[in-house]
Each structure stands twice: as structure tokens, then as C-alpha cells.
Amino acid sequence: MMGSATLQKITDISQKMASEIHLRSLRDSFIITVPFLVLAGLFIMVNYVFLDPKGWIASSLTSETLTSLRSVGDRILNGTMNILSLMLVILISWNIATKRKFATPVIPAMVSLAVFLVLMPNTLTLVPVGAERAVEVNGVISYGLTNAGGVFVAILAAVLATDLFLWISNSKRLQIRLGDDVPPMVAQSFQSMFSIMLTVLAFAIVAVAVHGIFHMEVNEIIQKAIQAPLVHLTTNLPGFLTLTTLTNLLFSLGIHPSGIINPILxxxxxxxxxxxxxxxxxxxxxxxxxxxxxxxxxxxxxxxxxxxxxxxxxxxxxxxxxxxxxxxxxxxxxxxxxxxxxxxxxxxxxxxxxxxxxxxxxxxxxxxxxxxxxxxxxxxxxxxxxxxxxxxxxxxxxxxxxxxxxxxxxxxxxxxxxxxxxxxxxxxxSLLSAKKQKLVNEIAENAQIGIAASEPKTQTAKTIILMCNEGMSTSIMARKMSQFAQSAGYPFTIYAINVGRLQEEYQKADLILLGPQLGYMRESICEEIGNRCPVQPLDAGYFSKLDGKAAVLAALPLFNS
Incomplete structure (x- = not known):
């Protein structure tokens, strides 16, 4: 086995990476886009498999009916897959601002969207329908720049624009003070306006300067220098195997890879x-x-x-x-x-x-x-x-x-x-020869009996929040715990969340239980919520057996810790 010092180093590095605001914001933002991508995938199937003009369904429909049905899917693709980058630039910025505790995160999110569009080319070369020659067109935005082709532009725009906006907003030297007689709402609005103007102006200048020096748009440079190499790395079998092997190795060491490998992969x-x-x-x-x-x-x-x-x-x-x-x-x-x-x-x-x-x-x-x-x-x-x-x-x-x-x-x-x-x-x-299984079962039974006997029932209403990467595995456990708490008369509210909702939900909690896959993040989560309530990993034994009774009984002494 790996030495304890080495393992501790890996755990420390993993915790820092998983707690890093930008990586967490990427992870949380991509999770939100999943339903839109699923819908897009569904209608790819509907339009180009079930409604294939050469398929058996098409033979029983008129061409007008088939076109009308396929147009539903086309519009859904335009509202999901084709605006993925627009969604991401808003979501990433909003998540960064929220995690940095900015009072109105929607403002930097809109600034990032503006910056994303500022980086777009003013003129596009397009081939009209039915034509053979390309023409230059002003005042349009291509879906090729707002779908997944613009993902890395969206990520960079959201990260850089949000950080710049927040830095300007927090810098007293760059704030305009209107005096004490001005109402606070007016002063705050004007300060945000100044930060918005400076941020958007800065990126507009960069876009024009880049185009003047390199005769290329910013999105073209990002596509060639960052996006294309990363796509090649991860879609190349050796690179893909390297990252997935590391993913599985980390998981087998109790470190969830979602905040470490996934933002890269x-x-x-x-x-x-x-x-x-x-x-x-x-x-x-x-x-x-x-x-x-x-x-x-x-x-x-x-x-x-x-x-x-x-x-x-x-x-x-x-x-x-x-x-x-x-x-x-x-x-x-x-x-x-x-x-x-x-x-x-x-x-x-x-x-x-x-x-x-x-x-x-x-x-x-x-x-x-x-x-x-x-x-x-x-x-x-x-x-x-x-x-x-x-x-x-x-x-x-x-x-x-x-x-x-x-x-x-x-x-x-x-x-x-x-x-x-x-x-x-x-x-x-190995288990049978050492009779380890019998010992483990006896210890588990004795521990559970001890907890049940020593802890009196509480009549105080409490809220227990279970948290894991996406809130899936802990939602099953939360349901089991709720069923036992209700049957035993404990006035507990128990529910599960994904790690991205921590900031929204932690103030409601009297106790936060972490899925074992997030146990290594306990210290950073305690720091993030200001030690407002106890934070403890779920016992792996209770979790694996989905033993809601044991988990509730074990939680009782934690309310006072």
C-alpha cells in the first residue's frame, strides 16, 4: 500500500484542487447544463433516427408533416445544443461570484456575457443557402461560436471577466464615491456601472488589439492554441487512458475526481x-x-x-x-x-x-x-x-x-x-481465513446497540443535509433516514444536495453529512460555511448498507459537537 505520508500529500493536493473556486464553478456549471444536453441528444435521435426521411416512419407521412415534425427538433437543438457556450458563460460567472460572496452575482454574469459577445467577430464569412460562393455578413452571430465550439472562449471569458469585475468592484482606488448624501442603492448602482464599463471596455480593447496585431479574432486564437490541442489530447487514446486511470486511482483512494480530473477531461x-x-x-x-x-x-x-x-x-x-x-x-x-x-x-x-x-x-x-x-x-x-x-x-x-x-x-x-x-x-x-468478517459484524452490531441505548430521543426539530458530488447516492440514503426518523418520532428534516448547492442551503442545516466520497473535503467545507454547524462524513458502513436507522442514531450526538 501507498505510504501514509504520500497519501496525505495526495489528499491535501486533491482537497485544494477540489476546493479551488474556478474548478468548482466549472463543475457546478456543467452539471446544470446536463438536462439541456440530454434533451438535445433525445431530439437528435428523434429527428435523425425515428424521423429519418429514408426510414419506415417517413413512408407513412407526407413530406410537409415530416418537415413540420423535424422542425420541432431543430428548434429544440437551437435552444439547447447551439447555445451551450452562452449558458456556460453565465453559469460559470454566476457560480464564481456566488462563491466569492458577491452581493449581486447576476451583475458579473451579465458582464461576462457581454464580454463573450465583445470577443465575437464583427463580420462573418458565410455561404447562403443554395449559393456556391461565400459572402461577408455583418450583424449576425454563428451557432458555431455559441455551441460547444465556443466552450473554451466561454470559460475564459467568464473566469477573466468575473475576476476583473470583482477586483474593480473591491478596489477603493477604482471606485467613484458620490458622497454621503447619495442613497446607498444609487451609490451601489453607480459603482457597479463603473465596474461594468471598465471591464467590458478592457476586453473590447484587447479584442481590437489582438485582431490588429495577429489579424485573427480572439476566438480563433483560443480555438487553435487551447481548444483544439485539448480536444486532441482527450480524444487521443493514450491521453484519455492516462486521465481515466488517474480518475479510478483517486476514487479507490477515497478522493472523488469530480473537482480534480473532470474539469480537465x-x-x-x-x-x-x-x-x-x-x-x-x-x-x-x-x-x-x-x-x-x-x-x-x-x-x-x-x-x-x-x-x-x-x-x-x-x-x-x-x-x-x-x-x-x-x-x-x-x-x-x-x-x-x-x-x-x-x-x-x-x-x-x-x-x-x-x-x-x-x-x-x-x-x-x-x-x-x-x-x-x-x-x-x-x-x-x-x-x-x-x-x-x-x-x-x-x-x-x-x-x-x-x-x-x-x-x-x-x-x-x-x-x-x-x-x-x-x-x-x-x-x-483472506477474509475467511482470518475470520475478519465475523469480527466486523460483531463490532458493528455492538456499536449500533450502544448508540441506540445511550442516546435519548430528541424532540427538537432539526435539519440534516446530506451532500455528495451530484446528490444522487446521498438522496437514496436521505430517504432511508427520513423514513426511520418519521417512524421513530424524530422531528427531523433530511434531504440531499449536490456540492454546488452548499452556499444556498448550508444556513438551513443543523448538521451536514458528507458522502464518503467527499470526506476528504471536510475541512474546506467547514471553512466555507464558517463552522456554522457540524460537518461529518457519513459512516461508510451505514452508507454501503443504506442503513438509515443507524445513520440517524449516529447523528444524534453530532448536533452538540
């Missing part, structure tokens, strides 16, 4: 996904094999590490009744790719025999899926599929309805079962 893969969707919509060959859902379809079946294969292996060959019972408990969330109970409760965490297949097996899947796609054995991914869509269904949706991708997922799961089985057998032998 996901934006360029999202650009690649958009390029595939746009090409598919035009009837062209999608350019990329590796896109954002490629990771989830082939390497995250059941969650990170494709632990669905581990659960199947437990059902098939486990010699321990406790393991089979555990597999039955966590199978339902596992089907929807929620596997934190497996990672922290089986556990994968710090378990060398299970960590090895957990880290390596998904990379084998990626390699097989990559070459199967390259050789034309399965289709490229052409529709955005969220990570929570169950395996098999995700393969069918993501490929635009190709059942070969579903068969590939089945074969990869079977391969995973065969890979996990020998490691599982070795792990169970």
Missing part, C-alpha cells in the same frame, strides 16, 4: 460530443471515437470501475452470505451507475485485491471499445447520454439506435465478471 470531450452530434445531424461521418459518453458507456457501467461486473460476480460466485446480501442491497442504485456504496462499503477503498481490477479493467474496456469502433464493428457515439442512464439502454441511445453497441456492452460486462472473479475469490479467502 470533460470540457474538451463535450466539444467532441457536440462535433459528433452536428456531423450526424448533417449526414456526415462523426469525427471522434472518444467523446464524453464514451467513458460512461464502456468504462463506467454500474459506476466508476464498472462495478456492475463486480456485483454480478458476487451473485455468481461469492462464498460469503454477507457479500451476496450486500450485492442485493446496492444492485438497484448500481444499475443507474451509482456505486459509492460499493466503493466505500464493499469496500474498493484501500483494498489492494479489488483496487487492481477497479483501476485496470475499465482501461481494457476502453481499448476494446476504441478499436471496435475504429474497425466499424460498432457505431460511433452520436447522441449525448447522461451518466445515470443504465447500461445497454445507454449503448442503444448513444449510438443512435445501433444494437451492436449494446452487444459490445454485454460482452464487456462478461469480460469484467471474469476479471473480477479471481480477485474476489482471493479477497474472500
Amino acid at each position: 470533460e470540457p474538451p470531450l463535450l466539444v467532441a460530443m457536440q462535433e459528433n452530434m452536428a456531423a450526424f445531424a448533417k449526414g456526415e461521418v462523426p469525427p471522434h471515437i472518444i467523446v464524453l459518453p464514451f467513458r460512461d458507456l464502456y468504462g463506467h457501467m454500474g459506476g466508476t470501475g464498472t462495478t456492475l461486473a463486480l456485483l454480478i460476480a458476487l451473485f455468481l460466485r461469492s462464498k460469503m452470505s454477507s457479500h451476496k446480501k450486500f450485492a442485493r442491497t446496492v444492485l438497484a442504485p448500481g444499475i443507474f451507475n451509482i456505486n459509492e456504496p460499493v466503493i466505500f462499503g464493499f469496500p474498493v477503498l484501500y483494498n489492494p485485491l479489488i483496487m487492481i481490477p477497479f483501476v485496470i479493467y475499465p482501461q481494457i474496456n476502453f481499448i476494446i471499445a476504441y478499436f471496435a469502433t475504429q474497425w466499424g464493428m460498432v457505431s460511433k457515439i452520436v447522441a449525448y447520454v447522461p451518466w445515470s442512464v443504465p447500461p445497454l439502454l445507454s449503448g442503444w441511445l448513444g449510438s443512435g439506435g445501433d444494437f451492436r453497441n449494446v452487444i459490445l456492452q454485454i460482452l464487456l460486462l462478461m469480460l469484467g465478471v471474469m476479471i473480477y472473479l479471481p480477485f474476489l475469490a482471493a479477497y474472500e479467502r
Whole structure:
């Protein structure tokens, strides 16, 4: 195992990265855009699979009806996929300003949107419909600049414009004071106006200067110098495997990669996904094999590490009744790719025999899926599929309805079962030989009995907030805890949130319980909320068994800590 000093260094670095405001703002902003991308992916399927002019549905419709139906999808694509960058520039800026506790975060969000548009070219060269020659057009904005093609311009515009705006707003030297006789609202409005003017003016000057010096627009330079290399890095098999291996390794050490690897990995893969969707919509060959859902379809079946294969292996060959019972408990969330109970409760965490297949097996899947796609054995991914869509269904949706991708997922799961089985057998032998399982069960039962006996019921209304990366795994636990609290007469309000909603919700909390995957962030979260209430990680044992009763009883003494 890794030395404790090295592990502590990794944990410290990870906590700093996961707590970094800009990375957190990127993560939270991309989470909000997921429903729009799912809707876009759905109507890519509807328009170009179900309503394909050469398909069987089209043969039963008139051309006018078919055109009208497809126009619904076209408009939805314009309002989702084609304005992704506009959404992101507002969301990222708003999140940064909120996390920096700016009083009116909508103001820097609008400033960032203005800056994003300031960086756009004044003139576009376009080919009119039915024409052969391009013409120059003024006063228009291309969807190619506001869809995923403008994601990195949006990120940079939001980060730089928001930081500049907040710096000007906080600098007394750059504030105009109107005197004590002016009402505070008027003074605040004028100060914001001055900050807005300076920020937008600064970026306009930069855009004109860049164009004058390099004869290129800012967005062109960002596209060539930043976006294109990052897309190439992450859609290139070696680069992709490096980042996904690091993702799985961090998770097996109890460090959630969402705030560390994902802000680096996901934006360029999202650009690649958009390029595939746009090409598919035009009837062209999608350019990329590796896109954002490629990771989830082939390497995250059941969650990170494709632990669905581990659960199947437990059902098939486990010699321990406790393991089979555990597999039955966590199978339902596992089907929807929620596997934190497996990672922290089986556990994968710090378990060398299970960590090895957990880290390596998904990379084998990626390699097989990559070459199967390259050789034309399965289709490229052409529709955005969220990570929570169950395996098999995700393969069918993501490929635009190709059942070969579903068969590939089945074969990869079977391969995973065969890979996990020998490691599982070795792990169970080590437990049985040392009789560790019996000892663990006795300690857990005694601890629970002690808690239940020593803690009196409280009649004071309390609010317990459970928090994890996206609020999915903890929402199941929150429901179990609420059911027990209600039946036992505890006046508790218990609900789950994702980490991005902390600032909105923490003032309501008497206790914040962190999913085990966020346990390493406890100190930074305590600092962020000013130690307003206790913050503690959920016990991994209770979490893995979804034991709401034990979690509530264990929470009672924490209210006074």
C-alpha cells in the first residue's frame, strides 16, 4: 500500500484542487447544463433516427408533416445544443461570484456575457443557402461560436471577466464615491456601472488589439492554441487512458475526481460530443471515437470501475452470505451507475485485491471499445447520454439506435465478471481465513446497540443535509433516514444536495453529512460555511448498507459537537 505520508500529500493536493473556486464553478456549471444536453441528444435521435426521411416512419407521412415534425427538433437543438457556450458563460460567472460572496452575482454574469459577445467577430464569412460562393455578413452571430465550439472562449471569458469585475468592484482606488448624501442603492448602482464599463471596455480593447496585431479574432486564437490541442489530447487514446486511470486511482483512494480530473477531461470531450452530434445531424461521418459518453458507456457501467461486473460476480460466485446480501442491497442504485456504496462499503477503498481490477479493467474496456469502433464493428457515439442512464439502454441511445453497441456492452460486462472473479475469490479467502468478517459484524452490531441505548430521543426539530458530488447516492440514503426518523418520532428534516448547492442551503442545516466520497473535503467545507454547524462524513458502513436507522442514531450526538 501507498505510504501514509504520500497519501496525505495526495489528499491535501486533491482537497485544494477540489476546493479551488474556478474548478468548482466549472463543475457546478456543467452539471446544470446536463438536462439541456440530454434533451438535445433525445431530439437528435428523434429527428435523425425515428424521423429519418429514408426510414419506415417517413413512408407513412407526407413530406410537409415530416418537415413540420423535424422542425420541432431543430428548434429544440437551437435552444439547447447551439447555445451551450452562452449558458456556460453565465453559469460559470454566476457560480464564481456566488462563491466569492458577491452581493449581486447576476451583475458579473451579465458582464461576462457581454464580454463573450465583445470577443465575437464583427463580420462573418458565410455561404447562403443554395449559393456556391461565400459572402461577408455583418450583424449576425454563428451557432458555431455559441455551441460547444465556443466552450473554451466561454470559460475564459467568464473566469477573466468575473475576476476583473470583482477586483474593480473591491478596489477603493477604482471606485467613484458620490458622497454621503447619495442613497446607498444609487451609490451601489453607480459603482457597479463603473465596474461594468471598465471591464467590458478592457476586453473590447484587447479584442481590437489582438485582431490588429495577429489579424485573427480572439476566438480563433483560443480555438487553435487551447481548444483544439485539448480536444486532441482527450480524444487521443493514450491521453484519455492516462486521465481515466488517474480518475479510478483517486476514487479507490477515497478522493472523488469530480473537482480534480473532470474539469480537465470533460470540457474538451463535450466539444467532441457536440462535433459528433452536428456531423450526424448533417449526414456526415462523426469525427471522434472518444467523446464524453464514451467513458460512461464502456468504462463506467454500474459506476466508476464498472462495478456492475463486480456485483454480478458476487451473485455468481461469492462464498460469503454477507457479500451476496450486500450485492442485493446496492444492485438497484448500481444499475443507474451509482456505486459509492460499493466503493466505500464493499469496500474498493484501500483494498489492494479489488483496487487492481477497479483501476485496470475499465482501461481494457476502453481499448476494446476504441478499436471496435475504429474497425466499424460498432457505431460511433452520436447522441449525448447522461451518466445515470443504465447500461445497454445507454449503448442503444448513444449510438443512435445501433444494437451492436449494446452487444459490445454485454460482452464487456462478461469480460469484467471474469476479471473480477479471481480477485474476489482471493479477497474472500483472506477474509475467511482470518475470520475478519465475523469480527466486523460483531463490532458493528455492538456499536449500533450502544448508540441506540445511550442516546435519548430528541424532540427538537432539526435539519440534516446530506451532500455528495451530484446528490444522487446521498438522496437514496436521505430517504432511508427520513423514513426511520418519521417512524421513530424524530422531528427531523433530511434531504440531499449536490456540492454546488452548499452556499444556498448550508444556513438551513443543523448538521451536514458528507458522502464518503467527499470526506476528504471536510475541512474546506467547514471553512466555507464558517463552522456554522457540524460537518461529518457519513459512516461508510451505514452508507454501503443504506442503513438509515443507524445513520440517524449516529447523528444524534453530532448536533452538540
